[in-house]
Amino acid sequence: MVLNWTTALAALRPLGEIRTGDTVLIHAAAGGVGQAAVRLARHYGARVIATASPAKHHAVRLLGADEVLDSARPDLAERITQLTGGVDLVLESVGRATFEVSLSVTKPFTGRVVVLGAASGDAGLTTHDLVFTHQVQVKGLHIGVLATAAPALYRALLDEINALIAQGVYRPGTPRIHPLADGPAILRSLGAGQTSGKLALDPWS
Incomplete structure (x- = not known):
């Protein structure tokens, strides 16, 4: 709740300024944050375009993605x-x-790109890019830094999530639990994009 859903909510609401009728592109939509973001974006009235590897498309559609x-x-x-x-x-x-794709498909001036990770590696963006090629709003997000730098905003996000729980919008999922000894293999699968949802390692199994 305090990581995936809070990150997704922060990206969509205070940073992303989502409005009913917006079109939202969500990358890595089968991951923990991605799944939360798809459900939240639909809840707030957006059209959702999601990306994921083909084996995960059905699961993402079930979450409510339009494409x-x-x-x-x-x-x-x-x-x-x-x-x-x-x-x-x-x-x-x-x-x-995907970073160049994200910039190129965002509406000039009014469009927002919230950057919350770099699973495939860092991407560069220059002032020249922003002035002459991609005139978009780019915002960075790390939920731990947000909680420290803007504690009132973080508390507001948690309050909103509590309201979403009460409304039945947020239904906690069940993580896939693996023995701690499988950690290296699980991390390799995660890095290769072969996992979906939330994973957990059990140190006692």
Whole structure:
């Protein structure tokens, strides 16, 4: 609750300024934050375009995504633009592999890109890019830093999540639990994009 859902909510609401009718692009939509973001974006009235590897498309559709695309397809930017004409908000957690796509499909000036991770590596952005190529709003998010730097905002996010629980919007999932000894293999699978949802390691098994 205090990590995945809070991160997703912060990215969508105070930073992403989501509004009913917005089109939101969510990368890595099968992951813990991604799944929460899909459900929350739909709850707040957005159209959701999600990316994930093909084996995870069905699970992401069940969460409520309107369109699910292969994050590795070479024409990803063209396809997103074809479907949307430009998105209002991007939740960018992948980094190098998708960052240029995220910038290129975001609506100029009014569009927002919230960067909350770089699973595929860092991506560069210059002042020249922002002035002459991608005139978008780029915002960084680390939920731990937000909690320390803006504690009142963090408490407001937790209050909102408590309200979402009361409304039945947030239904805690069940993590896949693995023995601690399997940690290295699980991390390799995570790095290769072969997992979905939340994973847990049990030190007593």
